[in-house]
Amino acid sequence: MxxxxxxxxxxxxxxxxxxxxxxxxxxxxxxxxxxxxxxxxxxxxxxxxxxxxxxxxxxxxxxxxxxxxxxxxxxxxxxxxxxxxxxxxxxxxxFDNMNQILDFSASDRLVRCQAGVVTEQLQNFAEENHLYYPVDFASAGSSQLGGNLSTNAGGIKVIRYGMSRDWVAGLKVVTGKGDILDLNKDLAKNNTGYDLRHLFIGAEGTLGFITEATMKLSRQPNNLTVLVLGLNDLGNTMDVLKTFQSGLDLTAYEFFSHQAMGHVLAHGQVQAPFETEAPYYALLEFEATSDQVMDDAMSLFEQCMENGWVLDGVISQSETQAQNLWQLRERISESIAPRTPYKNDISVVVSKVPGFLQEIDEVVTNHYPDFEIIWFGHIGDGNLHLNILKPENMAKEDFFEKCQQVNKWVFEIVEKYQGSVSAEHGVGMTKKPYLQYTRSEAEIAYLRGIKQVFDPKGIINPGKIFD
Amino acid sequence: MxxxxxxxxxxxxxxxxxxxxxxxxxxxxxxxxxxxxxxxxxxxxxxxxxxxxxxxxxxxxxxxxxxxxxxxxxxxxxxxxxxxxxxxxxxxxxFDNMNQILDFSASDRLVRCQAGVVTEQLQNFAEENHLYYPVDFASAGSSQLGGNLSTNAGGIKVIRYGMSRDWVAGLKVVTGKGDILDLNKDLAKNNTGYDLRHLFIGAEGTLGFITEATMKLSRQPNNLTVLVLGLNDLGNTMDVLKTFQSGLDLTAYEFFSHQAMGHVLAHGQVQAPFETEAPYYALLEFEATSDQVMDDAMSLFEQCMENGWVLDGVISQSETQAQNLWQLRERISESIAPRTPYKNDISVVVSKVPGFLQEIDEVVTNHYPDFEIIWFGHIGDGNLHLNILKPENMAKEDFFEKCQQVNKWVFEIVEKYQGSVSAEHGVGMTKKPYLQYTRSEAEIAYLRGIKQVFDPKGIINPGKIFD
Missing domain, CATH: 3.30.43.10 (Uridine Diphospho-n-acetylenolpyruvylglucosamine Reductase, domain 2)
Structure with a gap:
């Protein structure tokens, strides 16, 4: 034709x-x-x-x-x-023109959305109804629900609230063969054969189109309070995490290096959390629901200081201060954007993070001592964002070529640590050549088999995830 | 051969x-x-x-x-x-002889188990390590992890902790074709193509064998406190749920009828929660982590009393009393077992429960006024256990035959309410003839297609879920 x-x-x-x-x-x-x-x-x-x-x-x-x-x-x-x-x-x-919220039940805390509903639109809708949609990330102002679900988007609250996957009560999809399926019917419990809902979530649109999703909402968090800590050593990130998790339900546990903070401060409009300089920083968030919780947090903080894990720290005293402290973490991406960063979004089991990070850092630094490495990420989920900045005097093409080499080293280390080559960004085309570092050949054969069942003619998003 | x-x-x-x-x-x-x-x-x-x-x-x-x-x-x-x-x-x-706990990481709160590990063994292991495995149900003393995951077992804490599915970090499986797959590698975040882990969970062993599972553990709950309330009317179960959820994180919201409690009390060893008689009872559980939480709970209770939804109530003052109150709910099954109950495990979206229950109750009572209906279940998840007791003077065969007719009425109402013919018990052989009341013909065709990918010769658990 x-x-x-x-x-x-x-x-x-x-x-x-x-x-x-x-x-x-x-x-x-x-x-x-x-x-x-x-x-x-x-x-x-x-x-x-x-x-x-x-x-x-x-x-x-x-x-x-x-x-x-x-x-x-x-x-x-x-x-x-x-x-x-x-x-x-x-x-x-x-799906820009399929962006309506179709139905809402306050008793069930369920909201049925078309696929084109923007994340922030859903967050705001929840808030207007005194509820909370907890999946949140930098692109919330423009990302759409259908895309979020197709990549099983994560973000900054995963440690408490999980991934997008965990908030889906039901999906309406059109399969690659053209069938309309109503998956899971918004039920909390439904054990009637394979859960196709979970197959479409994270499928990056290769099995069909998500056209509607019924999302669960949560109660609103109470008095979210932020702690920023300066850490003495990379390994301490784990000690601090374990200590705080023993006494508090954390809603976030983020991490950034001194270099990362340097770029944010140079970018302007944000202040250093305290005068003490530290090689690494952790940002913790929790609901300070009572004085008791606040006392517990302070005593956990003192414990970390006494053990020499934490060099200094600050705790938010107001919502505004909490938001300001979040800026230290949230502005990293935009502050380094002008430096054409090479980006990777990788993960390992949480306790392996320090060794994993160090090994990657060393291999890159040994080969390319002039590369500036910026580490940050959702360390409470074992998820690191590795960013490498192009040296000012290096041509873009040259930098990109060297980064291809870096990719291979990074993913070999990912494989050695049994990690993921894409923690939350999906595979698409950019990670396709590296899929086998996380999924075995046998697994990939089953992925292909499933694709064949839903899209036998290969017309839906071809060439994504695998060929 | x-x-x-x-x-x-x-x-x-x-x-x-x-x-x-x-x-x-x-x-x-x-x-x-x-x-x-x-x-x-x-x-x-x-x-x-x-x-x-x-x-x-x-x-x-x-x-x-x-x-x-x-x-x-x-x-x-x-x-x-x-x-x-x-x-x-x-x-x-x-899997009785594959019942070892293979690995445990306190920092990651992950425990790697063979498929034959008994639920209670895992619960106890978690407790010994000051952690908590929150999936709990009546058969915890003998059910095995592999079976729990294959049926995506739910139980009494789903409203807070979700289903078995939500606690799986990784799976080792042998597919129907004989491939060993390591699924998800215990990662918190891993968006690298279709999540086969979620396909094996709830597959009732029809795609292959789960041989190992890495399970997540949670922090231990604090001061679990139980409220039992006598409700004036079925619809009030929803008002009460909504009221308490607005101010507390419930860890359970169970329901039973006056008839159900009657059998438990007659069975002995358990006392009525209070003197006031009510047609329905709700059992709520929450963590009373501070005096503030306890005050909140009391004021929500008063709100429910003032609105006339609750006739009477009792709150546990100790762990022992909390456990005793739980007996009112947990002993229902054993107290009615001698009466050869016809059982169904069905679910709808939570807010539809009252209308749904009433409609089923009416159709059964109109046709068989001598059938005694016992309602109980996890009403906070929209999950009801319908039990009908055989009249003393009716022959078993006669009762079973009539129950086949009841099945059809029940499942037609399930379909009308967009519910599930099996909320947590799976399909197996008993629900196979009724699968189409919850899953469409088109959906079932995809289930068959997936089965074909993993088990092309149809040698793994044939004749279960679908033919």
């Missing part, structure tokens, strides 16, 4: 029903809808379709199957692994 | 390695290992194999594939849906 014919057919397909969808073919739209935040692959979609209903999505999938047209799902396009990039003439199916 | 040849081969297969397994063929063993708690199907296995290692399990599966021998996994045999029954000459693979 010729391109013009395909576009004409797409227009017909989504013109149906009370709420017709749209088809875009302007070069600017193709450019913007064809990419995500990776900026590695040049976007090159054939057209952008903005459906309004699940039935229109189903019609698109059926048409794609009949005519062997590749479809790429697109949410807020904030992905960091090129999971939603259309670089090969695919038709992008974007 | 003849039976004798198969048995001889099985003996050879598990005789390998430092830890040889066993094969049993005594009629008493065949009888006891061939069944679960359902007692509907006559057990009729060919042999029982008790492997000691994952490699032996792999050898069994490869042999079974080559010789088309059906294998049935067997844990503590406490299942309530005949998911682990061997009624057709299958070879039972039982």
């Amino acid at each position: 010729k391109s013009e014919q395909i576009i004409a057919s797409l227009k017909e397909l989504v013109a149906t029903g009370e709420a017709p969808g749209k088809v875009l073919t302007d070069p600017a739209d193709l450019e913007s809808y064809g990419k995500d935040w990776t900026r590695i692959y040049a976007p090159n979609p054939l057209a952008i379709v903005l459906p309004k209903t699940t039935e229109q999505v189903q019609a698109l999938v059926k048409f794609a199957n009949e005519n062997r047209v590749a479809l790429v799902p697109s949410g807020g396009r904030t992905g960091l692994s090129a999971g939603a990039v259309a670089a090969n003439g695919e038709v992008v199916v974007a | 003849k039976s004798e040849q198969i048995i001889a081969s099985l003996k050879e297969l598990v005789a390998t390695g430092e830890a040889p397994g066993k094969v049993l063929t005594d009629p008493a063993d065949l009888e006891s290992y061939g069944k679960d708690w359902t007692r509907i199907y006559a057990p009729n296995p060919l042999a029982i194999v008790l492997p000691k290692t994952t490699e032996q399990v792999q050898a069994l599966v490869k042999f079974a594939n080559e010789n088309r021998v059906a294998l049935v996994p067997s844990g503590g045999r406490t299942g309530l849906s005949a998911g682990a029954v061997a009624a057709n000459g299958e070879v039972v693979v039982a």
